[in-house]
Structure formats: C-alpha cells, structure tokens
Amino acid sequence: MDLFEYQGKEFFAEYGMPVSPGELAFTTEEAVTAAENLGCPVMVKAQVHTGGRGKAGGVKFAASIDEVSEHAENILGLDINGHIVERLWIEKASDIAEEYYASFTLDRSAKKHLGMLSAEGGVEIETVAEENPEAIARIWIDPVEGLSEGNCRNWVKEAALPEQANEGAVEILLKLYEAYVDGDADLVEINPLILTEDGKVHVLDAKVTLDSNSVFRHENYVDFDQTQTRDEREMAAHSKGLQYVGLEGEVGVIANGAGLAMSTVDVVNQVGGRPANFLDIGGGANADVMTAALEVINNDPAVRSIFINIFGGITRGEEIANGIIDALDRVEMRSPIVIRLDGTNADEGRAILEPHLSQTLQVAPTMLDGAEQAVALAKGMNN
Amino acid sequence: MSIFVNSETKVIYQGLTGSQGKYYGLLNRDYGTKVVAGTNPKKAGTDVEGIPIFASVAEAVGETGATASCIFIPAPGVRSAVLEAAQGGVDFIVAITEGVPAHDEALFYNQLRKDFPNVQLLGPNCPGIISPGECNIGITAGHIALPGGPVGIVSRSGTLTYQALHELKEKGIGCTTCVGIGGDPVPGTSFIDCLAAFEADPDTKAVMMIGEIGGSAEEEAAEFISNNMTKPISAYIAGVTAPPGKKMGHAGAIVSGGKGTAKAKMEALEEAGVKVGNNPTEAGDLMAEIVSQL
Numbered sequence A: 001m002d003l004f005e006y007q008g009k010e011f012f013a014e015y016g017m018p019v020s021p022g023e024l025a026f027t028t029e030e031a032v033t034a035a036e037n038l039g040c041p042v043m044v045k046a047q048v049h050t051g052g053r054g055k056a057g058g059v060k061f062a063a064s065i066d067e068v069s070e071h072a073e074n075i076l077g078l079d080i081n082g083h084i085v086e087r088l089w090i091e092k093a094s095d096i097a098e099e100y101y102a103s104f105t106l107d108r109s110a111k112k113h114l115g116m117l118s119a120e121g122g123v124e125i126e127t128v129a130e131e132n133p134e135a136i137a138r139i140w141i142d143p144v145e146g147l148s149e150g151n152c153r154n155w156v157k158e159a160a161l162p163e164q165a166n167e168g169a170v171e172i173l174l175k176l177y178e179a180y181v182d183g184d185a186d187l188v189e190i191n192p193l194i195l196t197e198d199g200k201v202h203v204l205d206a207k208v209t210l211d212s213n214s215v216f217r218h219e220n221y222v223d224f225d226q227t228q229t230r231d232e233r234e235m236a237a238h239s240k241g242l243q244y245v246g247l248e249g250e251v252g253v254i255a256n257g258a259g260l261a262m263s264t265v266d267v268v269n270q271v272g273g274r275p276a277n278f279l280d281i282g283g284g285a286n287a288d289v290m291t292a293a294l295e296v297i298n299n300d301p302a303v304r305s306i307f308i309n310i311f312g313g314i315t316r317g318e319e320i321a322n323g324i325i326d327a328l329d330r331v332e333m334r335s336p337i338v339i340r341l342d343g344t345n346a347d348e349g350r351a352i353l354e355p356h357l358s359q360t361l362q363v364a365p366t367m368l369d370g371a372e373q374a375v376a377l378a379k380g381m382n383n
Numbered sequence B: 001m002s003i004f005v006n007s008e009t010k011v012i013y014q015g016l017t018g019s020q021g022k023y024y025g026l027l028n029r030d031y032g033t034k035v036v037a038g039t040n041p042k043k044a045g046t047d048v049e050g051i052p053i054f055a056s057v058a059e060a061v062g063e064t065g066a067t068a069s070c071i072f073i074p075a076p077g078v079r080s081a082v083l084e085a086a087q088g089g090v091d092f093i094v095a096i097t098e099g100v101p102a103h104d105e106a107l108f109y110n111q112l113r114k115d116f117p118n119v120q121l122l123g124p125n126c127p128g129i130i131s132p133g134e135c136n137i138g139i140t141a142g143h144i145a146l147p148g149g150p151v152g153i154v155s156r157s158g159t160l161t162y163q164a165l166h167e168l169k170e171k172g173i174g175c176t177t178c179v180g181i182g183g184d185p186v187p188g189t190s191f192i193d194c195l196a197a198f199e200a201d202p203d204t205k206a207v208m209m210i211g212e213i214g215g216s217a218e219e220e221a222a223e224f225i226s227n228n229m230t231k232p233i234s235a236y237i238a239g240v241t242a243p244p245g246k247k248m249g250h251a252g253a254i255v256s257g258g259k260g261t262a263k264a265k266m267e268a269l270e271e272a273g274v275k276v277g278n279n280p281t282e283a284g285d286l287m288a289e290i291v292s293q294l
Helices: A005-014 A028-038 A066-077 A127-129 A150-160 A163-182 A210-219 A221-226 A232-239 A256-268 A285-299 A319-332 A346-356 A367-378 B019-033 B057-065 B075-088 B100-114 B159-172 B191-200 B217-228 B262-271 B280-292
Strands: A022-025 A040-046 A059-062 A090-091 A096-107 A110-118 A137-140 A184-194 A199-203 A207-210 A241-247 A253-256 A277-282 A305-312 A337-343 A362-363 B011-012 B035-037 B052-053 B068-071 B092-095 B120-121 B128-131 B134-140 B152-153 B174-180 B206-212 B232-240 B275-277
Touching: A005 A022, A005 A163, A005 B128, A022 A028, A022 B120, A028 A066, A028 A090, A028 A362, A040 A066, A059 A066, A066 A090, A090 A110, A096 A127, A096 A137, A096 A163, A096 B100, A110 A127, A110 A163, A110 B100, A110 B262, A127 A137, A127 A199, A137 A150, A150 A163, A163 A184, A163 A199, A184 B128, A207 A285, A210 A221, A210 B262, A210 B275, A232 A241, A232 A285, A241 B052, A253 A285, A253 A367, A256 A277, A256 A305, A256 A319, A256 A367, A256 B159, A256 B206, A256 B232, A277 A285, A285 A319, A285 B068, A285 B280, A305 A319, A305 A367, A305 B159, A319 A337, A319 B206, A337 A346, A346 A362, A346 B217, A367 B134, A367 B280, B011 B019, B011 B057, B011 B075, B019 B035, B019 B134, B035 B057, B052 B057, B068 B075, B068 B134, B075 B100, B100 B120, B152 B159, B152 B280, B159 B206, B159 B232, B159 B280, B174 B191, B191 B206, B206 B217, B206 B262, B217 B232, B217 B262, B262 B275, B275 B280
Parallel strands: A253 A277, A253 A305, A305 A337, A337 A362, B011 B035, B011 B068, B035 B052, B068 B092, B092 B120, B152 B174, B152 B206, B206 B232, B232 B275
Antiparallel strands: A022 A090, A040 A059, A040 A090, A096 A110, A096 A184, A110 A137, A184 A199, A184 A207, A241 A277, B128 B134, B128 B174
16 A cells, blocks of 8 residues: 555654644645645645656745645646646645655565665665665664664664764664554655755655555554555455456456466467456355456446456366356346356366357357457457 | 475364364365364364364474464464464474465564574465375365376466466376465565475476566576576466556565566576476476476
8 A cells, every 4th residue: 555645754753753744735725725824935745656746747846825826736637657636745845955865665585674775865766776876775674683773873874874964864764664664564765864954854755655464453554545546447346355457458357366367467468469457356256256356347448358267276167157157147248258267177167158158258268269269359350 | 205295294274263274174184184183272172073173283283293284364363373383393384374464474484584494484375285195285176286296386376376287287297296385575485495395306307387576586596496406497477468566466466666577587587497488378388398308
C-alpha cells in the first residue's frame, strides 16, 4: 500500500519526526483557506502515488494567496504519469540550506534491512546510484539486532553530511527505522531530508509503502487501503477479494495460481494477442469465485474474448467444470470464452463441459492452443 | 533418493486441528507421508483421526522422534510457530501459510541462521515439498508426480510447479524431489539451496527451475550454476510481459526500479548454460530433450 505524502508525514510525525504543518485540500477554495490558516509563503503539492511530481509541475512555491489560488487551479486535474491530481497538500514553506536523502527498505538478496543515506538529496536516488554510487552510504541491519545508536552514528559519519547536521540526522534516522519496523513498511524514504537555514534537520517529503500483509496488526491501515490508486476494474475486483491487475488489451485472462496467471498473460502476448488483465482466482476455482471473476471481466468494455486457464491439483476437473457451468448460468456473458482445463480428472471435467460447447464456449487441449483460440476470437477471425 | 525429505521423514503438523491443516495433513498421510503428530496447546491429549495432538513441538518431538514440521497456522501466528518448531528440535520446517508480513519473514530467517544454523526452513507461502512415492508435505496433489527421477524441480510458483510435474509425467519422466520455495520476498529456502542439494544427490540427473519476476534470486542462481553445477538444467521464468510497479499476485513478484525483469533473469540463466523455455510447455520439452540425452 502506497501512502500519499501527507499520510506519510502523519505517519512519521507519530514517531516524533519533525515535519512541517500543513493541510489537505480537494479544491482551490480549500487550498486558499489552508494557506490563510498556515500563513504564506506555502508550498502547493500534488498528492499522487507516483514520482516526478516536481518535473511535471505538481509542486509550486506560493508567496501570496493569489499565487496559491493560481497554482491550485493549475495543479488540480493535472496528469502526472497517468495519475490525475485530486488532492493537494498545502504546507508551510521551509528555508532550505541543503538537501539529503534517507531511506530504509528490505534487501531481498542480503535478507537484511538496508539503510541508504546520501548528502546528495533532492534528486532520484536511482540517478545518484548510477552516476555517483560512492555518494550513498549504505548500512545493512540484521532484523534481530536492529539499528543501534552507535551504528547509526557511524553510518551518518560515512555519508559525510556537514558537521552541524549529524546530530539531527542521527535522531531522525533512529526514529525512521523505528517507524519502518514498527509500522511494517516495505519502504520509508525521505527525499529531501533538509538542513534549514537556521541549522535544523527536517523532513520535507515522505514516501511510504506499507506491507498489506501486516494489516492484521495495524487496524488503521484499512483507511490507507481506501486511498489506493486503482482503476475501476481493479476496484471492482478488489472489493470481491480477487487478485487482479488491469492491463491494456482485449483478451480477458482467468487462471488459478499467481504463476499460472502470469504465465497465461505471457502466452497470450507470445501468440500475438494483448491481455486485458491478470486475474488469479486461487487454488479452489469454485462457482462463487468463478462468477466473481467473470463478472469483473465482463464489465471491462475492452474485453473481446476470455481465456480461462485452470490446472486442477487437489481440486478435481469435475468440480472445476461444474463451477464454470454454474457461473455461466449466473452471468450474461458479452464475449466468447475458451477454456483450457488440465490436471486432475481433466477428462471427466471436459466431458461435463462438452454438451455446453458452442462458437462462444470452446475448449482447448493446451495452454498455447487456448491462447491462440482466444486471440483469434478477439480479432474476430473465427466469426 | 531425494533431497530434504524421504520415506523415513517423520512430520509434525502445527495446525493439524484447523480445517486446512486437517485436510492436507490427512491427504499427506494417505499419500504415505509419516504424519506422526499435530500440535495445539488447547487440544493436547486428543487426536485427529488417530494422529496424536501434543501441546508443543518440543513435546511432539520427544514422543515421536519427528525431524520435520509443517505449518498450517494463520499468518499472525507463523512467526512464533517457526521459532517454536526450531526450538522444539526439528531440522526441517515447511511453512505453507500465505500472507505473512515481510518483516516477520526477515526476522525469523535471520533468527534461525543465528541460533539454529542447521534448521532448513521452506516457505512461507509455498506449496511444500514432494519426493514422489516417498513423502509429500504440503498442498501438492501427490498423484500428478511420477516417482523415480531423474529430474529434480525447484519452483517459486505453485500451479506452475504442478504444470511442470504434470507435463513431465505425461512424457513418462519422473521426479526425485519437487521443492516449491514460494513467492514471498524472504523465502527460507533459495534456488541455490535446492540446486546444491540436487547437485549432491546421485539420483537427480537434471534440474528444472521455475522462476518469476521480482528480486534477484534467479540471477544469483545463474551465478551459482556457472560456478558449481555439472547437471543440465532447463528453466522457465513467468512474467515476461508484467507491467512495472504491479504486484502479480505474489508479494515478491514485482518489477521495481527497472530491476527483477524476466528478460534479465532469462539472459542470466542462458549465459550460465541453462536451456530457457518461453512458456512452461517449452521448458518441459527442453527437459525431455535433456533427459533423452542422459
């Protein structure tokens, strides 16, 4: 789950990190009111789940209320990498002397937490990593041992921040690590972490990704789930508890298991088609989950054919076939369907499907054949 | 022969009294797995269809001599279940449960390395392990695998593993052991652990590897293969066309910051001499070709 900047800052503030006062605004009027409350100058900042806001014109300095109004007008509705700006964060402006970078994330190959700190902040860390890798001080932290103050101090020294920033940086980084672990974050990033003109280290931006698997011990994360960026199809699928990712094509894909679903998307591409989605219905493949899956795909106006790719393991072919037939009774389908059913009792399952087959409900012997048939149907070549 | 588990392996099921644990525990016993005990502190002294329930893993190990444990506990309890199993004295732990927080996984992975270096954890979020004809721990349908070898399988994906077992069986090719390492960010057992074990197993003559997008486990495996493997390998990587920044079902299957793409993984494996298929069927055909030349 990705947090907006303002949510990230609220999260950081709970752990005692210094952030600027600010208010959320959905309209130009609200932005103006927020700026009046805070007092100019302020920053007008687009709240979107993507990077590159500054370059896209989504972050502006406003010296006066008139400027707040002008910037808010321009930024609301702006398209930043496909994300439309619907909310603004109006924040008291800071006097910036220097910009740094700080983050914690999981290093999957080291299987330890990785802290990164750089005196070169304000730009994308990937760019720094590429052009000037020695400018990033890295620390690997054993989750069992945690981050001690001594190790944190050495790490900050290694990053060669100016002397006057060291104390403040150590204090913030220890709190940032606490927020990262305690909050079950996949990523916490401050870019930039700034030194102000009057010598204080301060959090100027917040990028936070939380682990959705940890919701059971963080009840408030349900609120963050509500503000995730999802297209309409993804929203509908999410509300039905389906693992769905919207794609750009015309062939709807349903498969059981994440790997098989991914593989099905690949194969549709390989035979010259374009998948409309990734959809994993899990191992069971019963009528209820199949109905939910078909409904979601049926509601996608781009879909012109559907490929159902099921491998029966513990769940037998008959059960899967009956589930599909049952689901088709419940949903009025707009697009033709190709089914590939393999694995346990696949023959028995295919026999159940047999009497229902037609131009618009076909079976295929293999995954490749199924993908080819579905792609041909989407292109209208079989009609 | 097989790796990690065989016909002698005695297994405890943590969560045997729950619905999933009971369902798969009994299926595993029907397959021939030595399911010797279950644990549940509230139901100690009872049994599940003749399988005795103990209060803790330590007690179950003491009474039965079990050396492996299989965890069917809901995600919030997995962290303590893994540590209980290690402390209880088993040396092989299979955690089936999905949805375990990544911080928990990182924590118990490192805790095991430090305090229980001889314990091998498989999972979480994995289908388990099967040495066909000998032992099946987890949720794999046993009958889709043909016993006897010569192929060892290691995979990050459940259903693609079944697909692989099925395709090999259709071609009359058997499997020594099939290990599902799971799709989470910190898997207890890596590709490399399995490749090393297959290399050392005299009955395994070739290895099939199924990877997916995200992380760099396949690239690390490729490096290990270049330096250490003498046995031929075929591979398939799922997610060639996955869009960046989207989790494809598995918590670990995500391309981020241009890293973890299927293309990079396939190239690394090909450079290491692995025969890489563009889809599971092609990888199966490549394996059949390898087996015919053994």
